[in-house]
Amino acid sequence: MSIQDSVIDDVEQHDVILRMNDIVKDFSGVKALDGVSITVRRGEVHAICGENGAGKSTLMKVLSGVYPAGSFGGSIEFEGHEVAFRTINDSEHEGIVIIHQELALSPYLSIAENIFLGNELSSRGVIDWNKTNREAALLLARVGLDENPATKILELGVGKQQLVEIAKALSKRVKLLILDEPTAALNDEDSAHLLSLIDHLRMQGITCIIISHKLKEIKRIADTVTVIRDGKTIETIPMDGPDATEARIIRAMVGRDLNSLFPPRDSNIGEEVLRVEDWTVYHPVDTSRLVVDGASFTVRAGEIVGFAGLMGAGRTELAMSIFGRSYGTNISGRIYKNGVEIQNRTVDEAIHNGFAYATEDRKKYGLNLIGDIQVNVSAAALGKLAKAGVVDSHREYKVADSYREKMNIKAPSVASITGKLSGGNQQKVVLSKWIFAGPDVLILDEPTRGIDVGAKYEIYGIINELAAQGKAVVVISSELPELLGLADRIYAISEGKLTGEVSRENASQETLMHYMTAGKD
Amino acid sequence: MSTTTPTITPPVPSKRRIPKLSINFRQYGILAALAVIVILFQIMTNGRLLLPGNVNNLIQQNAYVLILAIGMVIVIIAGHIDLSVGSVVAMVGAVSAISMNSWGFPWWAAVILALVVGAVVGAWQGFWVAYVGIPAFIVTLAGMLIFRGLTLVLLTGGTISGLPAEFTAIGAGWLPSWLGEVAGRDVLTLVLGILTVVVLLAQGLRSRATLRKLDLPREPMVSFWIKNGIAAVAILAFTWLLSDYSGTPIILIILAVLILLYTFLLNRSVFGRHVYAMGGNLFAAVMSGVKTKRVNFLIFVNMGILAGLAGVVSTARAGGAVASAGQNYELDAIAAVFIGGAAVQGGVGTVVGAVIGGLVMGVLNMGLSILSVDAAWQMAIKGFVLLLAVAFDIFNKRRAGGR
Numbered sequence: 001m002s003i004q005d006s007v008i009d010d011v012e013q014h015d016v017i018l019r020m021n022d023i024v025k026d027f028s029g030v031k032a033l034d035g036v037s038i039t040v041r042r043g044e045v046h047a048i049c050g051e052n053g054a055g056k057s058t059l060m061k062v063l064s065g066v067y068p069a070g071s072f073g074g075s076i077e078f079e080g081h082e083v084a085f086r087t088i089n090d091s092e093h094e095g096i097v098i099i100h101q102e103l104a105l106s107p108y109l110s111i112a113e114n115i116f117l118g119n120e121l122s123s124r125g126v127i128d129w130n131k132t133n134r135e136a137a138l139l140l141a142r143v144g145l146d147e148n149p150a151t152k153i154l155e156l157g158v159g160k161q162q163l164v165e166i167a168k169a170l171s172k173r174v175k176l177l178i179l180d181e182p183t184a185a186l187n188d189e190d191s192a193h194l195l196s197l198i199d200h201l202r203m204q205g206i207t208c209i210i211i212s213h214k215l216k217e218i219k220r221i222a223d224t225v226t227v228i229r230d231g232k233t234i235e236t237i238p239m240d241g242p243d244a245t246e247a248r249i250i251r252a253m254v255g256r257d258l259n260s261l262f263p264p265r266d267s268n269i270g271e272e273v274l275r276v277e278d279w280t281v282y283h284p285v286d287t288s289r290l291v292v293d294g295a296s297f298t299v300r301a302g303e304i305v306g307f308a309g310l311m312g313a314g315r316t317e318l319a320m321s322i323f324g325r326s327y328g329t330n331i332s333g334r335i336y337k338n339g340v341e342i343q344n345r346t347v348d349e350a351i352h353n354g355f356a357y358a359t360e361d362r363k364k365y366g367l368n369l370i371g372d373i374q375v376n377v378s379a380a381a382l383g384k385l386a387k388a389g390v391v392d393s394h395r396e397y398k399v400a401d402s403y404r405e406k407m408n409i410k411a412p413s414v415a416s417i418t419g420k421l422s423g424g425n426q427q428k429v430v431l432s433k434w435i436f437a438g439p440d441v442l443i444l445d446e447p448t449r450g451i452d453v454g455a456k457y458e459i460y461g462i463i464n465e466l467a468a469q470g471k472a473v474v475v476i477s478s479e480l481p482e483l484l485g486l487a488d489r490i491y492a493i494s495e496g497k498l499t500g501e502v503s504r505e506n507a508s509q510e511t512l513m514h515y516m517t518a519g520k521d
Numbered sequence: 522m523s524t525t526t527p528t529i530t531p532p533v534p535s536k537r538r539i540p541k542l543s544i545n546f547r548q549y550g551i552l553a554a555l556a557v558i559v560i561l562f563q564i565m566t567n568g569r570l571l572l573p574g575n576v577n578n579l580i581q582q583n584a585y586v587l588i589l590a591i592g593m594v595i596v597i598i599a600g601h602i603d604l605s606v607g608s609v610v611a612m613v614g615a616v617s618a619i620s621m622n623s624w625g626f627p628w629w630a631a632v633i634l635a636l637v638v639g640a641v642v643g644a645w646q647g648f649w650v651a652y653v654g655i656p657a658f659i660v661t662l663a664g665m666l667i668f669r670g671l672t673l674v675l676l677t678g679g680t681i682s683g684l685p686a687e688f689t690a691i692g693a694g695w696l697p698s699w700l701g702e703v704a705g706r707d708v709l710t711l712v713l714g715i716l717t718v719v720v721l722l723a724q725g726l727r728s729r730a731t732l733r734k735l736d737l738p739r740e741p742m743v744s745f746w747i748k749n750g751i752a753a754v755a756i757l758a759f760t761w762l763l764s765d766y767s768g769t770p771i772i773l774i775i776l777a778v779l780i781l782l783y784t785f786l787l788n789r790s791v792f793g794r795h796v797y798a799m800g801g802n803l804f805a806a807v808m809s810g811v812k813t814k815r816v817n818f819l820i821f822v823n824m825g826i827l828a829g830l831a832g833v834v835s836t837a838r839a840g841g842a843v844a845s846a847g848q849n850y851e852l853d854a855i856a857a858v859f860i861g862g863a864a865v866q867g868g869v870g871t872v873v874g875a876v877i878g879g880l881v882m883g884v885l886n887m888g889l890s891i892l893s894v895d896a897a898w899q900m901a902i903k904g905f906v907l908l909l910a911v912a913f914d915i916f917n918k919r920r921a922g923g924r
Contacts, residue, residue: 326808348810357808365808368801370868379798380809382791389791394735413738433809 015042017079017176017207023062024073032058033072034231040176040224045198045208047222049215051253051452055231056211060178064098065091079175095175099165101184105153112136112149115168139167143197159190166197177201178209183217184450187311187478195221213452215246227252254454262485263457265464269488270301272339273472274441279333281314281321281496287329291317293496295333299441299472304463306487307476308512314496315476316360319443323357324350337440351380356439358430360446360476362423366430369419373411374400376418376429381437403432408458424455431462442466443474448482460486480509492516550917551862551874554910555881562888569891570884573766576759581693583883584772585610585835585847587876589854590861591783592827594875597858598787598800599820600867601650601657605664606828606854609642610847611672613832618681618842621688628688636829642668643825644818651817665851673844682841691775692837695768706761707768714760718753725749772834776876779827783872796820800867856903857882860910881906 018040025033033055040046050056061067063076065085076083078094085091088098105114112133121131136149145163153161162182169177179198183191198208198221212218218225219239227234227249234252237244281292292314299305309315320327322335324347335342337353344350350357359365367376377400378385385396400414407428411421418429427447434442444463448456463486467473477483483490490507492500492515500515562570569575589606596603617635620626626634642664649660686694700708725745732739739745763769787793795816798806807813831850836842861878863870885906889899 323808324810346810346812347808348812351810359808364802365804368798368805368868370864371797371801375794375797375801378794379805379811382794386791390789391791391794393789394731394737397737398735415738 017042019077022074025058025062031231036233038226042207043205044223045202045221047218047225048211049225049249049253050228051454054228056228060098064088064096092172095173097169097172097174098178101181103161103165105161107154110150110152111164114153114164115171139170142170143167158185176207180211215249225249250453263461263464267488269303272298272300274299275336277334281317281328282330284329291328291496295498297491299474301470301472302467304467304473304475304487306483306490307493308483308490308516309493310516313493315493316445319357319445323355351437354440356434356437357443358434362426362430367418367426372415372417373429374414377403377432377436380433407432424451427451441472445476480512494518551877555877558881558884566891570888573762575887576762577766579883579887580770580773583879585831586853586857586879587776588827588831589850590857590875590879591779591872592824593854594858594863594870594872595796595820596824597863598867598870599796600800603661603824604851605661605668607847607850608665608668609828610832610835610850612668613638613829614836614842614846615672615675617833621684622681628685632833635833636826639825639829640822643822647818647821650821651814676844680841680843689837689840691771692834694771698768706764710760710764710769713769714757718756722749780872780876787872856907
């Protein structure tokens with residue numbers, strides 16, 4: 001506990017903006033927060049780390065008044081006095097603004113309208129448009145966004161939308177800005193820009209709390225890290241200290257050392273299972289735009305093949321177009337399975353041909369979130385459980401329950417609603433669904449996105465086991481270390497073209513990045 | 522931080538336990554509401570609500586809503602809506618009446634024709650929704666106008682009445698008294714009631730036995746007996762009352778078959794499971810290989826056939842075809858489905874819920890009529906009940922949602 005004591009000593013000398021003491025919050029008996037305390041100094045960037053379900057989001061909801069004062073235990077001191085927020089408006093009034101993972105902008109309104117939404121610059125009920133646009137332009141300059149304030153939100157990418165959210169926060173004279181997983185949906189370039197903006201805000205004296213899984217970012221940006229696990233504060237680490245390492249944070253997050261981020265594996269590679277030749281796909285709306293340009297690749301039995309590419313390089317589009325033409329138009333090229341040319345004209349046909357594709361966005365494309373685990377596990381292969389169109393629900397239960405145990409899905413029963421599971425457990429349900437479908441070729445698109453360290457390790461283990469069973473596995477990922485840790489061979493894709501192929505032995509982040517950016521400028 | 526182990530230990534399989542099935546309050550809530558409304562009106566009408574004749578009329582008068590609600594709940598689970606069913610009922614009624622009166626069709630051929638016309642209408646609308654991709658709201662709004670218009674064209678000669686007795690019996694007749702009467706009560710009806718209870722209990726016990734054999738979760742014995750006990754008493758009381766009037770309405774048999782058939786279809790068939798999957802998350806269903814276009818098409822064909830059947834039933838009950846038939850039927854059916862616990866966003870809903878929702882509306886209608894409440898007020902009250910039912914549902918969900 002000596003570190004924590006020293007932090008507290010340190011804090012006494014600084015100006016403290018926020019102190020949350022011993023926060024307890026339970027949901028019908030289940031403790032989501034069990035005595036979390038956190039102290040944030042004025043003008044610092046304070047990162048909160050923890051596995052999914054550790055209680056980070058709940059803590060922020062307590063702070064911002066989503067859960068009204070009185071519905072939780074403990075106390076909150078902001079700017080030296082105790083506060084009791086009953087609504088989000090109360091906390092915003094004090095200068096606490098939270099930017100959620102899912103952005104809350106209205107797509108058909110302009111940037112300026114969004115910034116001042118609910119806070120319109122008006123006199124006697126009439127909006128002063130000149131002032132609105134002028135003020136918006138000033139705010140956009142502060143966040144480094146070079147766009148006309150009259151531009152509609154839907155014309156902006158996610159990265160720029162995030163900046164608009166921050167501009168909106170600035171318009172409310174924010175003192176404490178909370179960012180929940182701000183870079184989860186951003187590419188590297190936008191992430192870098194956002195991080196430097198946070199740097200910039202720090203210089204202007206704005207305090208930031210940032211919730212993130214990405215330890216590299218935390219190392220880059222944070223002054224202090226508080227780690228939460230199972231609803232408790234584990235420790236607070238000053239990042240300028242000597243032992244502020246990623247390993248240290250991971251250990252605090254998972255409560256154990258991770259000697260290796262990847263489970264060990266012996267590759268046992270067999271015959272070629274999948275061969276794709278000259279695969280070309282055009283954009284579904286802008287039909288003259290090439291999205292995948294003459295891609296050819298192979299995957300062998302028992303092999304894990306990685307696809308590395310920057311956002312928008314065409315990785316997902318390649319996978320989806322192969323999986324039953326679920327993306328794109330004017331698709332041409334040939335697919336061979338076990339040496340025989342096949343057609344994947346519909347998703348159904350692709351599944352019958354032994355393909356499986358776990359989508360990048362599991363909430364949008366992967367799961368029936370209002371359905372239970374059982375329904376989701378059987379969704380892609382109901383036919384296997386049915387005779388003459390009638391589903392054998394007893395067998396369905398048995399199957400789902402066996403996956404729940406085998407995959408270590410943390411839920412009381414298969415009747416649990418998937419929407420209420422954590423990201424890692426949801427991903428295990430998606431994988432169960434596809435494993436049950438019995439594919440020979442598995443394409444996994446960003447299989448560990450938004451998943452905490454412990455669950456990641458388990459999912460890597462599942463992927464390895466699938467390869468060991470002789471399946472041909474394709475893993476698409478933005479995280480190069482992940483591909484380097486998993487794959488036997490890695491293809492790099494850039495602007496729709498396969499620009500390189502490297503074996504595990506020869507692969508490094510540098511060579512991959514070189515291929516991934518090939519063709520650019 | 523003393524608990525440091527060198528590597529992650531493999532997951533320890535959790536101790537196997539059989540979870541108990543939680544009671545579906547959504548479904549029982551609406552059943553309780555029906556019971557409360559029945560008791561309330563029974564008291565307010567000084568016992569007139571449950572007079573044998575009224576119980577009989579409750580079934581015969583509301584059969585069309587219940588039939589339409591069964592089709593509509595499937596449409597709504599899949600995330601669509603069908604505004605055309607009222608007009609389809611009118612058109613099918615007109616076609617079947619004309620086929621018997623002008624073309625000399627026998628009654629059974631007219632019924633088949635009605636179902637075929639319904640299926641064709643459903644295929645037409647299903648084509649636009651599933652294969653062209655026009656939202657069902659628009660397609661069926663157009664259908665509402667188109668089929669009402671066609672009904673008016675067909676019935677330029679005015680009302681068609683004088684339909685064969687066999688045909689009108691479908692909506693307004695009873696099973697013959699094959700087993701005679703005892704003390705003025707129809708024995709067949711009583712036997713059917715007892716038979717139903719026996720089958721219900723046998724079926725329930727059998728499926729419990731299967732679950733036990735397979736080591737699957739099952740509801741507690743106590744709740745099983747309470748539930749089935751209440752159901753048995755209600756069924757026996759219901760048939761007791763019917764036997765005192767004219768016996769078993771033919772339409773009741775048709776309804777019972779439909780409820781069983783469609784409950785099975787939605788819960789156990791691949792088709793039904795695909796409907797729920799599409800309503801829960803359309804994209805995920807597509808990416809899981811569900812042939813969504815075909816399922817959508819079939820949903821509307823099915824709705825068309827049931828609208829055709831409802832057309833037969835309401836024409837038979839009225840004893841003739843009128844151009845104004847079926848007005849607002851679509852709204853009654855939609856209201857029944859939502860009162861019965863279906864979700865506006867799709868993905869949730871049951872046949873039994875929709876039927877109970879339809880009965881809630883029916884009892885309200887009847888109770889208010891017996892109390893001779895003004896028709897205008899009846900309408901307003903029904904509106905409030907619909908709003909209240911859905912609000913209650915949302916409130917419940919919010920409370921259960923927690924996080």
